Amino acid sequence: MPVFRPDLREIPSYTPGRPIADVAEEYGFDPAGVVKLASNELPFAPLEPVMEAMRKALLEIHRYPDTEARRLRSALSDQLDVAYDEVMVGAGSSEILRVVAMAIGGPGTSAVYAWPSFVIYRLGSILAMSDRYEVPLDGAQRHDLRAMAAAITPTTRVVYICNPNNPTGTLLSSSEVRAFVDAVPESVLVLVDEAYGEFVTEPGWESAATLALERPNVMVTRTFSKIHGLAALRIGYAISRADTIAELRKVQAPFSVTSVGLAAALESLRYPQAIADRVAMNAAGRDRIQAALGELGIEFVPSHSNFICFRLGKPDVVADAFLRHRIILRPFGEDWVRVTVGTERENELFLTALRAVCADRR
Ligand SMILES: Cc1ncc(COP(=O)(O)O)c(C=O)c1O
Incomplete structure (x- = not known):
């Protein structure tokens, strides 16, 4: 093997949110039923x-x-x-x-x-x-x-x-x-x-x-x-x-x-109204998810963005539990799991899964 810079060992490979096709294949799901809320992407196709x-x-x-x-x-x-x-x-x-x-x-x-x-x-x-x-x-x-x-x-x-x-x-x-x-x-x-x-x-x-x-x-x-x-x-x-x-x-x-x-x-850049609509939709989805997390007594960090971090247990375990409900989230470090705000439908699917994951843990 060629000799590479030794300090490259310090670089963990970038872990992107898992692609839908990957998760669908591993769990035997229909890809159309898998919701990816892991990479802070906009949930809409381009105009x-x-x-x-x-x-x-x-x-x-x-x-x-x-x-x-x-x-x-x-x-x-x-x-x-x-x-x-x-x-x-x-x-x-x-x-x-x-x-x-x-x-x-x-x-x-x-x-x-x-x-x-x-x-x-x-x-x-x-x-x-x-x-x-x-x-x-x-x-x-x-x-x-x-x-x-x-x-x-x-x-x-x-x-x-x-x-x-x-x-x-x-x-x-x-x-x-x-x-x-x-x-x-x-x-x-x-x-x-x-x-x-x-x-x-x-x-x-x-x-x-x-x-x-x-x-x-x-x-x-x-x-x-x-x-x-x-x-x-x-x-x-x-x-x-x-x-x-x-x-x-x-x-x-x-x-x-x-x-x-x-x-x-x-x-x-020519469609500022479309951008304003997306901002409003995101804010509504963010409010909805944060309100539900609050009602369920789940600790979360109030967000100003298109994602929310919440704490529900060991992040890898929690993210894995959501995968079983066809929702891809992103675990972070020792504490947090991050969910990206999606479409109204995706947000509801996430909240349904959230309630199920909470129920399973009782
Ligand atoms: C904080 C922050 N900055 C920059 C980026 C990079 O975005 P891009 O390279 O797609 O412009 C991201 C992507 O997730 C991000 O989270």
């Missing part, structure tokens, strides 16, 4: 005009995509009221997160992030050979910003803030994020990952995008994978000062974003 834009883009698939992503960056800059060169597009926001880790990290540097949080902060830092400071969430499962600020040392190059946090769904207010940025040296990049930002319905909450343009060391990442429902196309974006974007783009693989992804994302 018809978005499908049409993809079909059209397929006709040009023999050509390389526009590696500058000109049309999408222009549309995003108009919509977000930022300059064209303050926007970067990536193959999912996770590509941008990896690019940041590589461009800014390296031996002798360090990265700070909360834990548990999105695993790519950890993987990117290992790949970049940066030291990692994983700061435990506080008792309310929120980022402990005071401890995170205290973890910054002269070697720190980046602090990742996941807002809302995956997997807990907890939210930092706009003023908390601003105060944190004030406390961080300008030489440290504060990357605010808002993959789930569109799902937030908290009055007064604002994206850190404004902050990203005001300050030289703040960056916001967002994605078309969640509220836009284009997860399989791998397309996300970042907002930061133009000089930061220019440095990062040197590290990004050329042509990493596909032409079909670019076309779909561009089209999807």
Whole structure:
């Protein structure tokens, strides 16, 4: 076998939510009856005009995509009221997160992030050979910003803030994020990952995008994978000062974003009402699930996102019990199981399974 970097041993393989086909085969279920609520995906198929834009883009698939992503960056800059060169597009926001880790990290540097949080902060830092400071969430499962600020040392190059946090769904207010940025040296990049930002319905909450343009060391990442429902196309974006974007783009693989992804994302931006409807549907489903968890006396973390963490026993055992009821959930660590808000029907199926799992345990 070839000799690989020994530190790759530290990298556990990424464990995605289990695919429906996989579970159906193992348990002998009809795949049509299996509900996947494990990967924080949008439960709806793309809008018809978005499908049409993809079909059209397929006709040009023999050509390389526009590696500058000109049309999408222009549309995003108009919509977000930022300059064209303050926007970067990536193959999912996770590509941008990896690019940041590589461009800014390296031996002798360090990265700070909360834990548990999105695993790519950890993987990117290992790949970049940066030291990692994983700061435990506080008792309310929120980022402990005071401890995170205290973890910054002269070697720190980046602090990742996941807002809302995956997997807990907890939210930092706009003023908390601003105060944190004030406390961080300008030489440290504060990357605010808002993959789930569109799902937030908290009055007064604002994206850190404004902050990203005001300050030289703040960056916001967002994605078309969640509220836009284009997860399989791998397309996300970042907002930061133009000089930061220019440095990062040197590290990004050329042509990493596909032409079909670019076309779909561009089209999807044209339907703000559809996005608003999805936000409302998600909020209603989230309320419904949280109310039911409360009624059943099950501990959960109040969520600002499209998923909810609850505690019902050993996570692997609980997730397995749900699989037997044809519901795929995601176990996390020692305590939590995470359920993604689905369609109304899927949410009801989840709640029926939840009651059955609770009854079986008595
Ligand atoms: C917090 C967070 N950030 C970023 C991503 C990456 O999304 P994508 O690479 O699909 O844009 C995810 C995906 O689950 C996530 O949970």
